[in-house]
Amino acid sequence: MTPPEKNQPSDLPKHRVRDAEATKLRILEAAKKEFSQNGLEGARVDSIALEARANKRMIYHYFESKENLFKVVLEIAYLDIRTQEANLNLEKLPPKEAMITFVRFTWDYYIKNPEFITLVNSENLCQARHIRNSPLLQEVSQKFVSRIQAILDQGAREGVFRPDLDAVQVNITIASIGYYYFTNRYTGSVIFNRDFLSPAALKERLAFNTDTILRLLCL
Amino acid sequence: MTPPEKNQPSDLPKHRVRDAEATKLRILEAAKKEFSQNGLEGARVDSIALEARANKRMIYHYFESKENLFKVVLEIAYLDIRTQEANLNLEKLPPKEAMITFVRFTWDYYIKNPEFITLVNSENLCQARHIRNSPLLQEVSQKFVSRIQAILDQGAREGVFRPDLDAVQVNITIASIGYYYFTNRYTGSVIFNRDFLSPAALKERLAFNTDTILRLLCL
């Protein structure tokens, strides 16, 4: 916990380099961690500063307020998942493989980015007041839905998917069956008396989910 | 149980007892509201006392601490959903109807008890530390899973359901596709540019979910 360099006073300057951009990034990283572990109300600005090896004052200098810092963290998180998803180039795959890939990507993203889920939960607890008026997020989201709808339509034309599938409903379902599993993994472990995060359990659940979606989509 | 003494003003001792119980109930009701609206960290003991028309000291008298009050609220919430579900007597219905009824019940419960979802989210944010060691909850949950497993098995025997369906996976999926829709309805409204709670949207989603589950279960 306490830094081991205590007795080497000349070792490290108090702040590594005067690098505004790096400091901002360290703060954002620390904030994501703190907010996702403790929620918006539970997060402590002091903890964020400490974790970021930054001064508390810097947080207010760069981000104005705890609320706004949360907003920025949240926007970056949303942009990240949408960007990674876009980079899958699903439209270049056959529809069925595209959707299987998408289900797997969503699942993997939740595993690799567990903060995403708790951040979104925090935002919903306060009725999405931080992103409510974010045109950037709306634009990105719209493109995202359109991409999935194009795949569903293409699948329908090719005769592999049911016609008239609504991309919004399908998206929600794909997100649901992964999201719920992770967000409720602690109470789930108690109620279902299982380790939700064991490799076997993860593998089984992903297979179950892929099957569920294929049954939903295919003729 | 005991007849209502409402019109017996001289029955003071009993009234006192009843008042104590009533105070506890008011505190629990107020706590459920406050915790569900603001999360565990965001909830304020003062607000609970005010809303319950009780003295703050009473909360500590009856429930020891804010944490413990949360735990009690949570346990009651879990017991309530499990009790209501048990009262459906699903085992008396044909398997397919039983599962359709269960899907609809789960959906309706989330609508009528929106606090349930946010309470569960709060509990998962702190890694289920309040219910982790609750034998009561574990027992109730085990019975719940068994009931669903019995229905699935019966359906399989009757040739309407696929064989070897795992009640845990099915349960999780049924809960998921409703739970996610409600817990993320605020960010969802922004991202999908829809009113998640309009009667038409609710009706459409329930139909979509029922269809999803039937495709998952049936041969």
Added chain:
Amino acid sequence: MTPPEKNQPSDLPKHRVRDAEATKLRILEAAKKEFSQNGLEGARVDSIALEARANKRMIYHYFESKENLFKVVLEIAYLDIRTQEANLNLEKLPPKEAMITFVRFTWDYYIKNPEFITLVNSENLCQARHIRNSPLLQEVSQKFVSRIQAILDQGAREGVFRPDLDAVQVNITIASIGYYYFTNRYTGSVIFNRDFLSPAALKERLAFNTDTILRLLCL
């Protein structure tokens, strides 16, 4: 500075008596002192709590905010000077004696209540935003002006005062020649190289002021 009772642990309870009214009064007294010595911005809530032998939390419990505490202190101060002035029963004296008494009272009040002047200065620095909408103060002030006007009118009828004297202008002048002397006594001491508060200086100034007012009022 440090309390001498340190080594007598059983001597004093942390809070003397559970007396809300007394606590409020101690806070008000301490606040008057702190605000008058350091201004609204310079005053420290911590210092007020310490001086009042109260907990900082109590200040917020009883007065909501530092700003509101200042407002209450200010209102009490204004009510006090107006009440004391009303208790002089100036209307029972002959007009000339009444005005001499009033000049002396104003002067003495500033001497005995040096906080009054700095509180008023603080309020003017922030453009009287705390008392701007105080109907109580307006009512009390109106009565005050009326009383002085009545004396001036009576003096005019008796042929000792000039006719048509405006009570507002006279009041301002009477207040001015005392108020300025005290509020600027520190810079005044530097500029005029005098001790403004020596008994001789005070006596001389009061005589000068009384003379000034009589020359202003009398035919």
Added chain:
Amino acid sequence: MTPPEKNQPSDLPKHRVRDAEATKLRILEAAKKEFSQNGLEGARVDSIALEARANKRMIYHYFESKENLFKVVLEIAYLDIRTQEANLNLEKLPPKEAMITFVRFTWDYYIKNPEFITLVNSENLCQARHIRNSPLLQEVSQKFVSRIQAILDQGAREGVFRPDLDAVQVNITIASIGYYYFTNRYTGSVIFNRDFLSPAALKERLAFNTDTILRLLCL
């Protein structure tokens, strides 16, 4: 002084010097504004830097500290009023006209330099600790008092003024009846229910004050 080099872009060295001086002046001007609006404690170094279009570091470079900046602002303010007053050349006027001119000048100065009053109030709030040991101010002030005393003495010799008038008392009274009117114009507006700054009110008050002083001085 030096001719304006505005149109000589290659005269860089001189420009740099002029810029430094200009920066200092902008800081002083901004500081006067900020200190007079918010008091010493309420003033913000950031706000001064912003208003002066200067870097915060420059303030410390040129003025060492916020306290010292306040001191410089204050000294300049005092020198300004004394310089302007000296430039009136009152000694060249007949005594009565000289004093009427002086009353009017004092009044006008307060109107044109409203910051002066609040700066002086701030200095008195901290017991004149910034100018207490300023020999320059003391010297200037002494000359100022002597000039007024000379006029009063001359008036006495000419038989228009009362003999033995004390320039300090007269000065204080002249300053008082203008200063108080302006420093307390906000609380005054509430208490006396008048607009203190309307042209009519200003005109009436100046006339009243001139009359008051003439009654005080003349035989």
Added chain:
DNA sequence: TATGAATGAGTGTTCATTCAT
């Protein structure tokens, strides 16, 4: 000469909790 980055000590304020009755 000038500047943006960085800081520690404090600021008003809030909180869950306990005391005294």
Added chain:
DNA sequence: AATGAATGAACACTCATTCAT
């Protein structure tokens, strides 16, 4: 059973000031 008074630790946020370039 019930309550208002009281508290200390912590909270988000701010400030004058200094560092590094």
